[in-house]
Amino acid sequence: MRQILGGAVGLIVLIGCGQAAVSPTPAPTFGPVLSQPQAEVSAATNVPIMARPTEVSAQPATPTPAAEAAGDQSEQYRRWMSEARTLHPYSESIDTMWQVMLCESSGNPTIQGxxxxxxxxxxxPSTWNGPWNPYRDQPIIDARAQIFATAKAxxxxxQQWWGVCLP
Structure with a gap:
């Protein structure tokens, strides 16, 4: 029995001969190891230590043209939404209509999805030109007409016409 165990231990030892000792890392080593192989390695964990930037310089994001369009027109759009809600009462708030508009077009009246x-x-166009819409004689890209038509709808x-955009 002792000879059998001794042989098994010898076999186990021979399997590892000639290979460098490798210790497993405590966590997966994805991006940092592959993207920065020159990174300093911690002796305790054998995991690369990433250098932290000494200075962070955040730049403000440049607004998209659609966001700028909504920003430039926001006061006018809200006035039209208020007028439209008076003419065509509905239960949702003007803020809800505003959020749906931003969800649908980012406030860009000429956007085509x-x-x-x-x-x-x-x-x-087929919905816009339907008999339900008293504003169908206006161009489909007319922001005021779209706001009033939506209030009418x-x-x-x-409201279900706006699916996921309606909170």
Whole structure:
């Protein structure tokens, strides 16, 4: 029995012969090891130590043209939303309509999305030109017409047309 165990131990020792000792790392070593192989390695954990930047210089993000368009027009859009809600009452707040508009178009009245969706509230031309819409004689990219048409749609109970954008 002792000879059998001794042979097994010898076999185990021979399997590792000629290989450098490697200790497992306590955590996966993805990006830092691959992207910065010159990083200093901690003797305790054998994990690269990433140098921390001494100075952080954050630059403000440049607003997109769509965000600037909404910003430039925000007061006017909100006035129109208030007027439209008076003419076509609906239960949601003006802030809700504002959020839906930002979700749909970022406030860009000329934006065209997938499937021919156009304008602030992303109407399809066939929907825009429907008999429900008293503003259909206005261009589909007319911001005021889209706001008033959306108030009319909401007043008629068609909020579901805006699906995921309606909170």
């Amino acid at each position: 997938p499937g021919e969706l156009i304008g602030l509230f992303q109407y399809q 909401w007043s008629d109970g068609n």
